[in-house]
Each structure stands twice: as structure tokens, then as C-alpha cells.
Amino acid sequence: NRQWLLASRPHGAPTRENFKLVEQPLPDVAQGQLLLRIVYLSLDPYMRGRMSDAESYAAPVALGDVMVGGTVAQVAKSNHPDFAVGDWVLSYSGWQDYAISDGSGLFNLGADPEHPSYALGILGMPGFTGYMGLLDIGQPQAGETIVVAAATGPVGATVGQVGKLKGCRVVGVAGGPDKCQHALENLGFDACIDHRAEDFAEQLKAACPDGIDVYFENVGGKVFDAVLPLLNTSARIPVCGLVSQYNATQLPDGPDRLSLLVATLLKKRARMQGFIIFDDYGSHFGEFYQQMGEWLAQGKIHYKEQIVEGFEQAPEAFADLLEGRNFGKMVIQVGES
Ligand code: NDP
Incomplete structure (x- = not known):
């Protein structure tokens, strides 16, 4: 063994x-x-x-x-x-x-x-995380704009595809052209921006002409910096993970942006909520498993x-x-x- x-x-x-x-x-x-x-x-x-x-x-x-x-x-x-x-x-x-x-x-x-x-x-922990975080905390409404990073991973791909099923505009953020192409062609995202691009923040802004209603936070760091000024009034931010920071050994250099964050939450009456999937939603697993199984069988989820x-x-x-x-x-x- x-x-x-x-x-x-x-x-x-x-x-x-x-x-x-x-x-x-x-x-x-x-x-x-x-x-x-x-x-x-x-x-x-x-x-x-x-x-x-x-x-x-x-x-x-x-x-x-x-x-x-x-x-x-x-x-x-x-x-x-x-x-x-x-x-x-x-x-x-x-x-x-x-x-x-x-x-x-x-x-x-x-x-x-x-x-x-x-x-x-898709039928387990990561799919469940994307599904519950988006639907329960994100509360997406048809016509709204959702942004999600790590868009081609199991959590992000679920968030984006469920968002599309709910009638939203979905903008992904991913690392490199192949992942972005996959998000557009196979996952059905409306746009996908490469976070490594020099003008990433400008591209994200151009892809969200009506601002951002739901930002599903998977990565933190510079993606969140670019999202913050684009948040709409009453935006929801399910805080799922901060993978860009997991290998960090200290806080990043640069100005302290905590007051900017809090001021934005105040002015935009935005709601940010963290969650730990099984601790917070364990009793919903059966309902998720059944729904996602149906969507997969119907070919609605890639x-x-x-x-x-x-x-x-x-x-x-x-x-x-x-x-x-x-x-x-x-x-x-x-x-x-
Ligand atoms: P992924 O398979 O998507 O892998 C992580 C991805 O993060 C990488 O592929 C990469 O995608 C992206 N990434 C890494 N570094 C950076 C960076 N500096 N900037 C932007 N993107 C970066 O992971 P999962 O789908 O399994 O998980 C996604 C998130 O969900 C994680 O933060 C994880 O911790 C969290 N999570 C939280 C749970 C909870 O209960 N709260 C439960 C399950 C997961 P790319 O190349 O596209 O940038």
C-alpha cells in the first residue's frame, strides 16, 4: 500500500x-x-x-x-x-x-x-460549491452580469454554466488563450479575459458594459482589484477561495486597499459572504446531485x-x-x- x-x-x-x-x-x-x-x-x-x-x-x-x-x-x-x-x-x-x-x-x-x-x-464537492455559492449567496437574476475567475476549473466552470442556465451574462477570467477559448466555445461563456494580459483591467471593463452584479470570488489578488470599481449597486460577492494567495508568504506589497474595499461595499450596498461548502450547505447535497445529474444527462453542462x-x-x-x-x-x- x-x-x-x-x-x-x-x-x-x-x-x-x-x-x-x-x-x-x-x-x-x-x-x-x-x-x-x-x-x-x-x-x-x-x-x-x-x-x-x-x-x-x-x-x-x-x-x-x-x-x-x-x-x-x-x-x-x-x-x-x-x-x-x-x-x-x-x-x-x-x-x-x-x-x-x-x-x-x-x-x-x-x-x-x-x-x-x-x-x-462536477457531481461532487467542487460542482456543489459552484452551484450553492452562486445560487444561494450570488442570487443571480436573469439579465445580470456574473464574473468568475479560475473559469475553466471545476468550481468556475460550474458557476459560469449555471449562471448561463439562469439567463445571466457570464464573463470568465482564466489563464491563457486556450482556457479562454474553452470557456467561450465549450462552456458557453459570453466573454473570457486572460488575467495575464497587460491591459487585463481594461479588457474586463469592456466585457462588462453594464457593470458586475455577482462576482464569484475564487482567486483574489489583481482580479479582485479589477472587479472592485465595476461592481453595481446591490452586487453580491460569494467568497469561495483566494487561490492566488495560497502560496503567498506575506501580504502583498502596495497600498492598503482595505478602506477602498469597505467604502465600495458601503456606497454600492454590496454584500460579501464567505462560505465553506459542506459546513454551510451539507444538507443540500442530495438536491444538488439530482439537479446536476439531470443537467448533465440533458447535455446542458459540459x-x-x-x-x-x-x-x-x-x-x-x-x-x-x-x-x-x-x-x-x-x-x-x-x-x-
Ligand atoms: P481550479 O481547478 O480552478 O484550480 C485553481 C485555478 O486557480 C488554477 O487553474 C488557475 O486557473 C487559478 N489561479 C491560480 N493562481 C491564480 C492567480 N494568481 N490569478 C488568477 N487565477 C489563478 O480549482 P477549483 O475549481 O477546485 O477551486 C476554485 C476555488 O474554489 C479555489 O479558490 C478553492 O480554494 C475554492 N473552493 C472553495 C470551497 C469552499 O467551500 N469555500 C470548496 C471548493 C473550492 P487559471 O490558469 O485559469 O488562472
């Missing part, structure tokens, strides 16, 4: 040296337990926070512990009445080949799910994943994700599917 352990806490971007690959014997399966063979491991930006011991909404991974993470697995052995060998499950088993479970916290995907890995993306072959690649793939060197939902293929 191969496992990636957290070896040290990163300063800045995580590197391979922060992880340690070990091999352990397969654990025994007691009565009431299952042995899970992990097929897909999800890599997500929040894992950067778990590698750090700074205070957050969840406890850090202890040094020497298996890295945490969402996984899709097949039941390899079952001493549990509710699960049969061969069943697919969504579990939270972390960066390893096999895991023991007592069944609690598992979501049974059945014997033959069409796309098992979708449970880590989904792109980047499946990286090889468990050994996980640390580099994770570092890539934080720097935008992923294209679509980042998943590691751990075992044979």
Missing part, C-alpha cells in the same frame, strides 16, 4: 520535498469493515491550507500523516452488510492505494457508475477533467494546480479503472 505522507510544511509553493512516499503492508479487514482500492484521487486547492499549520476552518494534516483528499474507490473486500465487492464509493481516503473504512461517510455510487470520477468534480496517470505524480500535479498549470478538474489515476 503506497502512501504519500506530509513530510514538512511548505514555505511558499509546495515541492516534492514536502511529501514522502512510503510503502506499508495492506491493513487487515475486521468485521464491519471494508477494504477500499482507490482508483481516483482528487487534487484540490484547499489541500494547500491543510499542509500549513496556520489557523483555519479545518485542522492541518500532522507531519508524518497520510495527506488528506477525496477519492473514488472500489470495494476490494467487504465485511460490511451495506457494501458488496466491486461497488464504487466516494470516500475521503487520502493519498494512498488502499484504505480501511467502517462505511461511515461513504457515498455509494453503485456497481456501475457511468463516470465514477465525476463524483470528485465537464472537463485532467486525469494524470500515476500516483507518483501527485506532488508535482498538486503544485501545478496551484499555479494554473492544470486544465480542468485535476484528478490522479491511482489504480486501474
Whole structure:
């Protein structure tokens, strides 16, 4: 059983040296337990926070512990009445080949799910995050303008496509021409701006002639700086993530813009609200799963994943994700599917 352990806490971007690959014997399966063979491991930006011991909404991974993470697995052995060998499950088993479970916290995907890995993306935590954050906090109304960055990732792509289904104008922000083209052609966004462009702020303004009603905050940094002057009266800002800052070791240089932010919220009567998906909306998962499943079956939602072959690649793939060197939902293929 191969496992990636957290070896040290990163300063800045995580590197391979922060992880340690070990091999352990397969654990025994007691009565009431299952042995899970992990097929897909999800890599997500929040894992950067778990590698750090700074205070957050969840406890850090202890040094020497298996890295945490969402996984899709097949039941390899079952001493549990509710699960049969061969069943697919969504579990939270972390960066390893096999895991023991007592069944609690598992979501049974059945014997033959069409796309098992979708449970880590569009039909799982990131899709749920985009859906609830947009609909509950963003409150989009037909004809309004939504802006979302990390537009081709699993959260941003969900926000934009659900926004389109609600009749909004959707403007994406993404890194590079290929991602922007994907947002326009496959995801149906009305515009997509490359945040690396010199004149990014001007381009964003031109793409939002009626201002911004909902800014779904995924990245922070200079994208938010460019959004702030474009906010309309009564704008809503679901604060989902700040991935541009996760590898930062100190506050950015430059003038303190806190008073500008607060003055804008005041003058525009704007509402900014953070949320942590399962803590705040866990009871809505079934409703989301059903609705998103329908939209997928009807071809109304497009989904792109980047499946990286090889468990050994996980640390580099994770570092890539934080720097935008992923294209679509980042998943590691751990075992044979
Ligand atoms: P993605 O797959 O979209 O990966 C992160 C993306 O962030 C990169 O691909 C990159 O896209 C973009 N990015 C990185 N650095 C920068 C930068 N400096 N400026 C602009 N964009 C940058 O991730 P997810 O869809 O999984 O997650 C999106 C956000 O949602 C994250 O902030 C995450 O932490 C948050 N989240 C929050 C949850 C909650 O409960 N609050 C739950 C799940 C996710 P590009 O190349 O296009 O710039």
C-alpha cells in the first residue's frame, strides 16, 4: 500500500520535498469493515491550507500523516452488510492505494457508475460549491452580469454554466488563450479575459458594459482589484477561495486597499459572504446531485477533467494546480479503472 505522507510544511509553493512516499503492508479487514482500492484521487486547492499549520476552518494534516483528499474507490473486500465487492464509493481516503473504512461517510455510487470520477468534480464537492455559492449567496437574476475567475476549473466552470442556465451574462477570467477559448466555445461563456494580459483591467471593463452584479470570488489578488470599481449597486460577492494567495508568504506589497474595499461595499450596498461548502450547505447535497445529474444527462453542462496517470505524480500535479498549470478538474489515476 503506497502512501504519500506530509513530510514538512511548505514555505511558499509546495515541492516534492514536502511529501514522502512510503510503502506499508495492506491493513487487515475486521468485521464491519471494508477494504477500499482507490482508483481516483482528487487534487484540490484547499489541500494547500491543510499542509500549513496556520489557523483555519479545518485542522492541518500532522507531519508524518497520510495527506488528506477525496477519492473514488472500489470495494476490494467487504465485511460490511451495506457494501458488496466491486461497488464504487466516494470516500475521503487520502493519498494512498488502499484504505480501511467502517462505511461511515461513504457515498455509494453503485456497481456501475457511468463516470465514477465525476463524483470528485462536477457531481461532487467542487460542482456543489459552484452551484450553492452562486445560487444561494450570488442570487443571480436573469439579465445580470456574473464574473468568475479560475473559469475553466471545476468550481468556475460550474458557476459560469449555471449562471448561463439562469439567463445571466457570464464573463470568465482564466489563464491563457486556450482556457479562454474553452470557456467561450465549450462552456458557453459570453466573454473570457486572460488575467495575464497587460491591459487585463481594461479588457474586463469592456466585457462588462453594464457593470458586475455577482462576482464569484475564487482567486483574489489583481482580479479582485479589477472587479472592485465595476461592481453595481446591490452586487453580491460569494467568497469561495483566494487561490492566488495560497502560496503567498506575506501580504502583498502596495497600498492598503482595505478602506477602498469597505467604502465600495458601503456606497454600492454590496454584500460579501464567505462560505465553506459542506459546513454551510451539507444538507443540500442530495438536491444538488439530482439537479446536476439531470443537467448533465440533458447535455446542458459540459465537464472537463485532467486525469494524470500515476500516483507518483501527485506532488508535482498538486503544485501545478496551484499555479494554473492544470486544465480542468485535476484528478490522479491511482489504480486501474
Ligand atoms: P481550479 O481547478 O480552478 O484550480 C485553481 C485555478 O486557480 C488554477 O487553474 C488557475 O486557473 C487559478 N489561479 C491560480 N493562481 C491564480 C492567480 N494568481 N490569478 C488568477 N487565477 C489563478 O480549482 P477549483 O475549481 O477546485 O477551486 C476554485 C476555488 O474554489 C479555489 O479558490 C478553492 O480554494 C475554492 N473552493 C472553495 C470551497 C469552499 O467551500 N469555500 C470548496 C471548493 C473550492 P487559471 O490558469 O485559469 O488562472
